[in-house]
Amino acid sequence: MLNDQMISGRTKASAIQEAAQNLVSVGVVAAQDLEGTNLDHKEAYTKVHGLGAVTWEYFCMLLGTPGVKADTWIVAAVSRALGRQVSPQEARQIVIGAAEALETNPTELDHALWTYERSRTVEDVVDVS
Incomplete structure (x- = not known):
């Protein structure tokens, strides 16, 4: 609501x-x-x-269009994976490229990354900036 x-x-x-x-x-x-x-x-x-x-x-x-919502959580996941800070645009492109390489839907990879990133504990969080 x-x-x-x-x-x-x-x-x-x-x-x-x-x-x-x-x-x-x-x-x-x-x-x-x-x-x-x-x-x-x-x-x-x-x-x-x-x-x-x-x-x-x-x-x-x-509405069903495959894509990546490069919000804070996706940017954090990609930044952590690369060991450096990335922009939302770069994070989006990297996730789309990874989805292609994995032969999966970018939306599904987005949701998996988002869910994982949100589930991490405070102790897990590492600042890559």
Whole structure:
């Protein structure tokens, strides 16, 4: 339930409502209409204050498009694996490449990394910066 949860100084519900209106304006009226690689669709979503590329990626993933949501947990997992800090963009590309090499869906690898990273104890966490 969204209730009064905030994102970038506004309620998440208001951001989602604006994104939905924007998507309808570019012809997206059902989940199957959304194309993750369609720049008009992406712009309709990401031009909403508080919604950016990472949430766009996750939104598409939730609708069945393979992808990687390079959030804090994914960046941390990749940074730890490489022994250096990586950007969200680099982490995303590395996970996609690893998924290809492993012949698996990048979304499945994303979820596995995220779940593992979230399950680690404080003693396990190593700062690579």
